[in-house]
Structure formats: C-alpha cells, structure tokens
Amino acid sequence: MHFKPQPPCAKVSVNGGNHAASCxxxxxxxxxxxxxxALMTAGVPKSLMARARRSGLALALTGMVLAGCASSDTGATxxxxxxxxxxxxxxxxxxxxxxxAVRPAAVIYRDWVPEGAQKSVRNALDxxxxxxxxxxxxxxxxxxxxxxxxxxxxxxxxxxxxGLFDVAAMWGMKRTKEDAGITIGMWAAKNVxxxxxxxxxxxxxxxxxxxxxxxxxxxxYAVDPFNILPIAFNWSWWYxxxxxxxxVIDYRSRTLFALDDLEKNSVDYYAALKSAYxxxxxxxxxxxxxxxxxxxxxxxRDNLALVR
Amino acid sequence: xxxxxxxxxxxxxxxxxxxxxxxxxxxxxxxxxxAAELISSTATEVIEAMKRTPPGPERAAVMERVLxxxxxxxxxxxxxxxxYWSRITPQQQAQFLKxxxxxxxxxxxxxxxxxxxxxxxxxxVTTRGGKxxxxxxxxxxxxxxxxxxxxxxxxxxxxxxxxDIKVEGVSMIQTRxxxxxxxxxxxxxxxxxxxxxxxxxxTAAAAAR
Numbered sequence: 449m450h451f452k453p454q455p456p457c458a459k460v461s462v463n464g465g466n467h468a469a470s471c472x473x474x475x476x477x478x479x480x481x482x483x484x485x486a487l488m489t490a491g492v493p494k495s496l497m498a499r500a501r502r503s504g505l506a507l508a509l510t511g512m513v514l515a516g517c518a519s520s521d522t523g524a525t526x527x528x529x530x531x532x533x534x535x536x537x538x539x540x541x542x543x544x545x546x547x548x549a550v551r552p553a554a555v556i557y558r559d560w561v562p563e564g565a566q567k568s569v570r571n572a573l574d575x576x577x578x579x580x581x582x583x584x585x586x587x588x589x590x591x592x593x594x595x596x597x598x599x600x601x602x603x604x605x606x607x608x609x610x611g612l613f614d615v616a617a618m619w620g621m622k623r624t625k626e627d628a629g630i631t632i633g634m635w636a637a638k639n640v641x642x643x644x645x646x647x648x649x650x651x652x653x654x655x656x657x658x659x660x661x662x663x664x665x666x667x668x669y670a671v672d673p674f675n676i677l678p679i680a681f682n683w684s685w686w687y688x689x690x691x692x693x694x695x696v697i698d699y700r701s702r703t704l705f706a707l708d709d710l711e712k713n714s715v716d717y718y719a720a721l722k723s724a725y726x727x728x729x730x731x732x733x734x735x736x737x738x739x740x741x742x743x744x745x746x747x748x749r750d751n752l753a754l755v756r
Numbered sequence: 757x758x759x760x761x762x763x764x765x766x767x768x769x770x771x772x773x774x775x776x777x778x779x780x781x782x783x784x785x786x787x788x789x790x791a792a793e794l795i796s797s798t799a800t801e802v803i804e805a806m807k808r809t810p811p812g813p814e815r816a817a818v819m820e821r822v823l824x825x826x827x828x829x830x831x832x833x834x835x836x837x838x839x840y841w842s843r844i845t846p847q848q849q850a851q852f853l854k855x856x857x858x859x860x861x862x863x864x865x866x867x868x869x870x871x872x873x874x875x876x877x878x879x880x881v882t883t884r885g886g887k888x889x890x891x892x893x894x895x896x897x898x899x900x901x902x903x904x905x906x907x908x909x910x911x912x913x914x915x916x917x918x919x920d921i922k923v924e925g926v927s928m929i930q931t932r933x934x935x936x937x938x939x940x941x942x943x944x945x946x947x948x949x950x951x952x953x954x955x956x957x958x959t960a961a962a963a964a965r
Contacts, residue, residue, distance in 0.1 A: 526934060526937075527934075709863075709867060710931075712863075712866075713859070713863040714931075714935045715935055715936065715939040715950060715953050715954070716934075716935050716936075716938040716939040716942070718938070719934045719935050719937075719938030719939070720931050720932075720934060720935040722934065723930060723931045723933075723934030723935070724926045724931050727925055727926045727927060727930060727931070728924060728925050728926050730925065731924065731925020731926070732925070734925075
C-alpha cells in the first residue's frame with residue numbers, strides 16, 4: 449500500500465501554535481478547511497470537493513492506523529496515543545493501587561519468601577501458561593516448538609510435581625513464552641512496524657497495553673484451558689483467586705527493579721513507560737519476524753537450487 | 757570463545773574470592789574491533805568505580821567522566837530533545853546537556869548499588885548504516901538471569917563514541933526522548949522547565965546525602 453508522505457509538521461503548525469508535536473489527522477485535514485484553499489478551489493464541482501475531503505480524511509485515518517504518529521526529524525516512531533487523557537487517569541489509579549497494595553506485597557514476597565519457594569511458585573504459574581504458549585506457537589507456524597512446549601507441560605505436570613519443578617529444562621527442553629499479541633504482530637502486514645500495535649491504552653490493574661496486545665490478552669484468556677476448566681467444573685475462588693493474585697505478586701516482584709529505576713529517573717513516568725513498553729514488545733515481535741524471514745529466505749534458496 | 761566458569765563451581769569456591777580473581781570483563785579472543793574494545797574499556801572503568809566507591813557523589817563524578825569520555829553526549833542529547841533541540845539557543849542546549857549528563861551519571865551510580873561480582877562479556881559486533889552494534893551480556897554472580905545489552909557505537913569528530921544502550925530491546929535514548937519531549941510539551945514547549953527540573957532533582961539528591 450502506498451500513500452502520500454505526510455506534510456512536514458512545521459509547515460502546518462504555522463497557524464496551529466503549539467500543535468507541532470501532533471502529526472496525526474489534524475495537519476492533513478486542516479489544509480482542506482483553510483479559507484484560502486477554499487477560495488482557490490471555488491470553481492471545482494462540489495461532489496469532487498466532497499470526495500477530496502473524504503479521501504483526505506480516509507488517508508489521514510489509514511495513515512494514523514498504519515503508521516502511528518511519525519515524528520518529524522529522525523523518523524523514529526512514537527507510540528500513537530489518542531486516548532492519552534483517559535490513559536493517564538487510569539495510569540494514576542493503577543499507580544495508587546500499586547503504591548498501597550501491590551508493590552508492598554511484592555517487596556515482602558521478594559525479601560521474605562525463600563528463593564526456592566519463589567522459584568517453585570513461578571515454575572507452577574509458568575506451567576499453567578504452557579498450553580497458551582503452545583497454541584500460539586502453532587499459530588506462529590512452529591508446530592515443532594509447540595510439541596516441545598506440550599512435552600514440557602506433561603513432564604513438569606507429572607514428574608515436576610504439578611509444575612513446581614522445571615524438570616523438562618534439565619532435560620534440555622528450554623522454556624519459551626508466547627502470547628497472542630506477539631502472534632498478531634508477527635503476521636501483521638510487512639509495512640506495519642512492530643512498534644505500531646494500534647493505539648496505546650492503559651488497562652485497569654494490568655497496565656500498559658495497546659489494541660494489539662489487549663486483543664491478544666483476550667484471545668489468550670479465551671483459549672487457556674486453565675480458564676475454561678474452572679468454569680466448566682465450577683472450581684471457584686480457591687483456584688482462580690490464588691492464581692491471579694500469585695501471578696500479580698510474582699510479576700510485580702520481578703519488575704520491581706526495572707520499574708523503580710524507570711520511575712526514579714524519568715521526568716514523565718507515563719511517557720517513559722509507554723515508550724519502554726512499546727519498544728520491548730516490538731523487540732519480541734521483531735525477533736519472531738526475523739526468524740520467519742530467515743527461514744523463508746533459506747527455503748527460497750533451496751527451491752532455486754532445485755530448479756537449477 | 758570466552759572461558760566460562762560454571763556458576764555452581766564459583767559458588768562452591770567461595771563466591772567472593774572467585775569474583776575478586778575472575779576477570780570482570782571477558783572478550784572474544786579475536787575480536788580486535790575498536791568498537792568492542794571501547795565497550796570493554798568502558799565496562800572495566802565502570803566496574804572499577806563500583807568496586808572502589810559506594811553509590812554517592814564520588815561514584816557519580818566517576819560516571820560523569822565516563823559519560824564525557826566514552827559517550828556521544830551532544831548527539832544523544834540532541835536526539836533526546838527531538839524537535840525542541842533546534843528551537844533553543846546554543847546556550848540553552850549546553851545547559852540542558854549538562855543537566856541531563858549529571859542526571860544520567862547519578863542514575864548510573866545508583867543503579868548498581870554495591871559491586872556484587874557482576875561481569876560483562878562482550879560478544880558479536882555487527883555494522884549497520886555506518887554504526888557498530890556490540891552485543892554483550894552482564895552475568896550476575898548471585899545466579900540471577902543474565903542481562904542482554906546492545907551498545908550502539910558510532911564515529912564522531914572525537915573518535916568512536918557510544919551513542920545508545922539497549923536493554924532487552926529498550927533503547928535508553930529512545931525512552932529518554934519520549935520522556936523529555938512529553939515533559940517539554942506539557943510545559944508549553946519550554947525546554948528550560950526540563951533543564952530546571954533535572955537540576956532541581958540533582959540538588960535534591962545531593963542534599964539528601
């Protein structure tokens with residue numbers, strides 16, 4: 449797909465005052481509303497004008513969806529965040545909950561619970577997550593790796609005592625972690641940068657996400673047998689609540705260092721975390737894409753060799 | 757290939773003693789690339805500083821010198837300010853660079869705490885678009901997960917300089933850029949507000965000690 453390059457921000461911001469930072473829809477739409485332009489095109493039939501306006505808007509919208517908000521001077525992409533105000537609001541609530549409840553619990557967990565126990569808890573939680581990883585590996589076009597993941601799951605669930613011990617890793621089956629957000633990002637069109645996951649959103653309690661990863665989260669939730677089984681067999685609070693709570697505490701305890709550091713050394717924590725989250729997710733997706741590209745290239749060369 | 761000592765072995769042979777005698781920075785034997793050398797000399801300097809001084813102003817001073825001699829500070833500062841860089845006077849640029857440098861030095865001096873036997877292993881060097889990318893791994897002696905770092909090195913008028921560090925795919929200057937530009941934008945495009953904030957934080961941190 450090709451579209452016209454966006455007009456440089458500086459050019460349009462002449463009448464826009466401080467709007468230079470946003471180069472999404474506004475700069476593209478504004479010239480059409482410009483009085484001078486309207487005078488110049490007064491002779492053009494109305495239908496044509498309407499069409500031009502509509503296509504301008506469509507162009508702006510596709511541009512925004514596909515490219516995010518391209519910044520002007522170096523080509524580095526900033527995450528697209530049209531819902532920044534509500535996002536910052538949820539972010540503030542999340543931070544408060546974190547400060548009062550989650551972070552203290554995570555600190556106690558990290559400092560007071562013996563390391564061996566922490567490791568076993570993490571192993572067991574990871575083990576419950578293996579089926580979701582396997583499903584994603586199938587959809588990422590790697591059934592071989594999915595089989596290994598399922599083998600890990602069966603070994604660790606039995607010999608590893610319900611996943612408390614990662615026996616499979618000792619047997620040489622290394623753990624992988626995949627989610628549907630990565631799978632979607634992997635198969636997105638080539639010209640969609642992995643940094644572009646649709647618009648950025650902060651989810652209540654969960655935190656940084658975007659359209660791509662939030663969709664992935666829902667898919668993962670829907671295909672996870674350990675979410676389906678409890679509903680089917682009516683396992684109630686004694687299973688669901690501890691799993692969720694332990695996941696939160698375990699995850700938070702492992703991100704204590706990085707997040708504390710980011711918070712302490714940033715002047716706008718929201719913006720810094722948005723950027724770091726987007727980059728980190730993009731890196732995971734980029735690794736996947738590169739792997740597929742290398743494989744395709746090797747296959748192409750094989751085919752060429754066969755033809756010769 | 758670098759010689760690797762198994763963690764269990766190190767633990768059995770008294771971790772502290774082993775950490776003190778083990779070379780803190782290992783490099784592939786044949787990697788004579790100047791970019792890789794720049795990284796290993798930087799790492800050595802930082803690790804030495806960590807061994808010698810506790811977190812505090814003294815260590816921050818050492819870090820500041822490392823930043824000035826090994827990093828491309830003007831380039832990084834310019835990138836981090838994005839579109840606002842060209843809108844301010846050279847004097848404001850210099851003030852901003854100084855404030856950002858001391859903030860960064862303080863961050864690095866506090867980040868690692870006491871030296872605990874970490875070592876840096878320099879890996880592959882690749883070249884893309886006139887820049888060098890040096891892979892490296894920080895191994896933690898306590899048995900923690902190794903941390904993967906990627907250093908971006910480029911040619912500047914002052915010779916080879918580090919222009920970015922990526923941790924698990926997260927670029928330091930890209931994150932700073934998002935951070936700084938968002939702050940400046942929310943302060944009506946006033947870079948002085950950012951410079952003042954960075955300076956105020958440095959003074960507050962110094963007063964707290």
